[in-house]
Amino acid sequence: MTNGEIAAVFERIALILDLKGDENPFRVRAYARAAETIANMSKSLRTIYEEGELPALRAIPGIGEDLSLKIEEMVKTGKLGYLATIEKKVPKGLLEVLEIEGMGPKKTKFVWQKFKVQSIADLQKLAESGKLEDLKGWGEKSVANILRGIEQRAKVSGRLPLPVAAPLVEELLDALRKSGLCEKVEAAGSFRRKRESVGDIDILVTSRKPQEVMDVFCSLPQVESVTAKGDTKSTVFLKAGLDADLRVVDPKAFGAALLYFTGSKDHNVHIRRIGIAKGLTLNEYGLSKGTAARKGALVAAETEEAVYKAIGLPHIPPELREDRGEIEAAQQNKLPRLITEKDIQGDLHMHTNFSDGAASPEQMVAAAKKKGLSYIAITDHASAMGMVRGMKKTGNSFRQYLHMMRALRDAEKGIRIFIGAEVDIEADGSLYLPDDMLRELDWVVASVHGQFHQSLEETTSRLIRALQNPYVHVLGHPTARLLGKREGITFDIDTVLKAAKAHGKAVELNTSFERLDLPDTHLKRAKEIGVRISMGSDAHALEGIDHRFGIFQARRGWLEKGDVLNALSQKEMERYCSRRK
Structure with missing residues (x-):
């Protein structure tokens, strides 16, 4: 497993x-x-x-x-x-009900016991019946949120978030490599393009023993059932709930096949149009002279680089292949020099056991040093929610936090610690902590953690007001989404990004496995507007200090080293933190 x-x-x-x-x-x-x-x-x-x-x-x-x-x-x-x-002690479908936004354990248990709800279909019928609206703790708005949650779940079902799919794909690739039957083994499709969720898995291999490879693939422990098995292609249904296709391709056509099956479809169609204009035909078998009906000599097929070059383009990184301007940029020799994990110098969002983290501040610092980071911002929660420990605006918790973090910062010589907080943005856009507390922090992340169902106009105004606060450095996980679980808040992205630019604020790429927030299209727009990106792991445990999937998301958003605050040196970051606008 x-x-x-x-x-x-x-x-x-x-x-x-x-x-x-x-x-x-x-x-x-x-x-x-x-x-x-x-x-x-x-x-x-x-x-x-x-x-x-x-x-x-x-x-x-x-x-x-x-x-x-x-x-x-x-x-x-x-x-x-x-x-x-x-x-065996609860109906199978009840756990799916529990995952619907707005349905916590208490409400799920209530509808199970009182109305015999055992599935999402049962819940939808109950919500639409009007029986819940007059009950204490429910109401019309609550029921509307539940119906919206059911609709959202239907949209994301059948796909796995990239961080969940990645270990599974890597296990499949590893098993094929260790079989000793394959010369080349590569994942293609949306996984290779590093989309934030994966609907199915495409794998390409070269092998002199294709039938034996198919036998190995179809008998892997991750396989639930075999949908189709052939000499050069097999499809299986995985226990994780996804289809996986394996193709054995000609080594001399591997590059063309990899390009074709990586996609995206829109990217491939655009590439083929360029080829046609030059009298060339492109498919999974190679780039050839002539037309699809009357193909001539093969021009290129063995590597992606050779195929792109023959069409007149530099190699385009898989993460960019969505037909969002990457082909035009390649034609003008203006492809971005995409950020890499080696560029990351620090982590600007993490939690300790002072709030809802699992590890002590000392342990998180040690883990960050082990990762080779030169600075971190510890950003424990400042929230009115009773279920969340951390800083409160009344009592002495804020002073305790500052005292503890300053002592740790002063004692630690191997890494720079910025004392920060993740502060809740209230429904009206004000921050949970008052300005006289915020000004004592090195780094302030302002985030939405509740009131998710405001109108677009209300949410846009809410975020803009938060960005106007002079002590805020970054807007945290701006859409507040949870991959595969919650779509997130709606707001006018251009208006909010322009407000961030006007007030000198960054927006976050939250690299947590369950968020990857901002989405790639929003990151690209932020870059175009000139808004800096702050990457934060949002780690709540030692192992959470990880930017790998955030880097994939950043690359899909066309981000370069200069677009990301975490690529700043320690001294540069100190200067940035001291800015107030």
Whole structure:
């Protein structure tokens, strides 16, 4: 099992226990934290177990004796008996109801017990019946939000967020490489373009023994069923809920096939039009002279670079291939020099156990140093929400936080610590903390964490007012979306970005696996307007300090080193933090 699959098991257990309501809430939270930690880990739990067995698993923060034994069982058997046992205690479809925005454990349990709701279809019928609107704690607005959540879920079903799909794809590629039957193994499709979600998986290989490769592929443990099996192409349905296609292609045509199956369709159509204008025909077998009906000599096929060059273009990075101007830029030799992970010097958004993080400030600092970062901003929550620990505008928690962080900053010589906060943006655009507190912080991230269903005009005004605050540095996870779970707030992106530019603020690319927020199209627009991007891992655990998927998103947004604050040196970042506008 992949880390993502194991994390999903623990998250499912937490949901079931929470739904039943008869478990210690700390136990529920332990499973939820373990799921978050594991989902953010870059190293495979299988590898950790193989290297150090149970002691190595127990050394992972938040993984004690009980959870390490459960991980061992999943690594060895691919399943967990405890999950199978507790799943019998609630209807299967009820967990899907729980995932609908607006339906927490309390409401889900209520509709299950009172109205016998056991599926999303049942919930939709109930919500549309009008029976909920007059009940205490529900109301017309609440019911409308639930119906909107059902609609949103329907839009994202059948796709996996890229961070969830990536370990699965890497396992498939690794298995094919280790088979010893393939000379080349590459993923194509939306995964290679690093779209934020993946609907299916395309894999290309070259092999002298294609039938044996198909046998290996169709018998992999990740496969639920075989849809079609042929000599050079097979399709399987994976246990993760996606189709995967494997194609064995001619080594001499591998580049053309990789270009074709990487897509996007719009990019390929545009490329083919350029070829046609030059008397060339392009398909998955190569670039040839002549037309589709009367093909002539082969011009290029073995590598993507050769195919692009023969058409008269430089190689275009896969992340840009969406026909959003990349071909015109290539024709003018103006393709961006896309940012890489090596350019990142710091992390500008993370949490500790002072608020809702799993690790101490000292542990987060040590983890950041291990990653080779030269600076970090610790941004624990400042929120009115009672469920969120952290800084409050009353009492002495803010002073305690400043005292603790200043002591840590002054004692730490190996990395620069910026003392920050992630401050809630209230419904009217004001910030939860007053200005006299904000001015004492090095770094202020202003974020929306509630009131998600305002109108476009209300949300736009709300964000602009937050950006007008002189002590705010960056607008955090601007759409407030959760990949595969919540679409996020709606606002006029151009108006907000222009306000950020006018007030000298950055907008965030939140690199958390569950957010990747801003979307790529918004990042590209921010670059065009001239707004700087701040990348923040939003790490709540040691393993969460990871920008890999954020870098993919940044590249899809055409971002270069100069567009991203995290590429600044420590001294440059100190100067930037001291700015107030």
